[in-house]
Amino acid sequence: EAGVVQSPRYKIIEKKQPVAFWCNPISGHNTLYWYRQNLGQGPELLIRYENEEAVDDSQLPKDRFSAERLKGVDSTLKIQPAELGDSAVYLCASSGRTGGTDTQYFGPGTRLTVL
Amino acid sequence: GQNIDQPTEMTATEGAIVQINCTYQTSGFNGLFWYQQHAGEAPTFLSYNVLDGLEEKGRFSSFLSRSKGYSYLLLKELQMKDSASYLCAVRDDSNYQLIWGAGTKLIIKP
Numbered sequence: 001e002a003g004v005v006q007s008p009r010y011k012i013i014e015k016k017q018p019v020a021f022w023c024n025p026i027s028g029h030n031t032l033y034w035y036r037q038n039l040g041q042g043p044e045l046l047i048r049y050e051n052e053e054a055v056d057d058s059q060l061p062k063d064r065f066s067a068e069r070l071k072g073v074d075s076t077l078k079i080q081p082a083e084l085g086d087s088a089v090y091l092c093a094s095s096g097r098t099g100g101t102d103t104q105y106f107g108p109g110t111r112l113t114v115l
Numbered sequence: 116g117q118n119i120d121q122p123t124e125m126t127a128t129e130g131a132i133v134q135i136n137c138t139y140q141t142s143g144f145n146g147l148f149w150y151q152q153h154a155g156e157a158p159t160f161l162s163y164n165v166l167d168g169l170e171e172k173g174r175f176s177s178f179l180s181r182s183k184g185y186s187y188l189l190l191k192e193l194q195m196k197d198s199a200s201y202l203c204a205v206r207d208d209s210n211y212q213l214i215w216g217a218g219t220k221l222i223i224k225p
Contacts, residue, residue: 040123040217040218042218043213056212104213106150108156
């Protein structure tokens, strides 16, 4: 069974440029998470989707970050415009059951460098 | 407030045993997870505890005491490939969010 797929794996951009990350969860997983992880820290939740509905986006910086999961399968996270402080690894995870009660499985992440 | 504490770094010898501790203070509790994360890679699930006691899975075991807000991950017969960060995460029962520790970097020496 294929795991969580993310692309790109690495991205280098200049500040003020836009950037987008893509995630395809494990087949059949209804819940999808986007996290941001800085070096030496644990993941920080940005947004959680149950199917196509964003049920927890309280920690998403909405002035510059947006996300969508239109058909309840794959998802895109966008930053526009990027700032130096956005440099981090962006992780996508999925879990089987809705409600956040199931184990989360992570993709390989996208390492973003903002210059 | 919500807080998860784990040592920043530990060193152990190949073939030995190491115990990585995690203490937590959270407003709600619905289980504790341990994940392994190799440098530059995604976290991978190791174990889940929701009841007090020890869960054993091969060379890895995880223990939980809910009354003490304490867990540990025990790694036996250490191998060089066990060099990684080990992340402790508590699931909050109000919103089922995972609250993550900063991780413990484990260095294995020959």
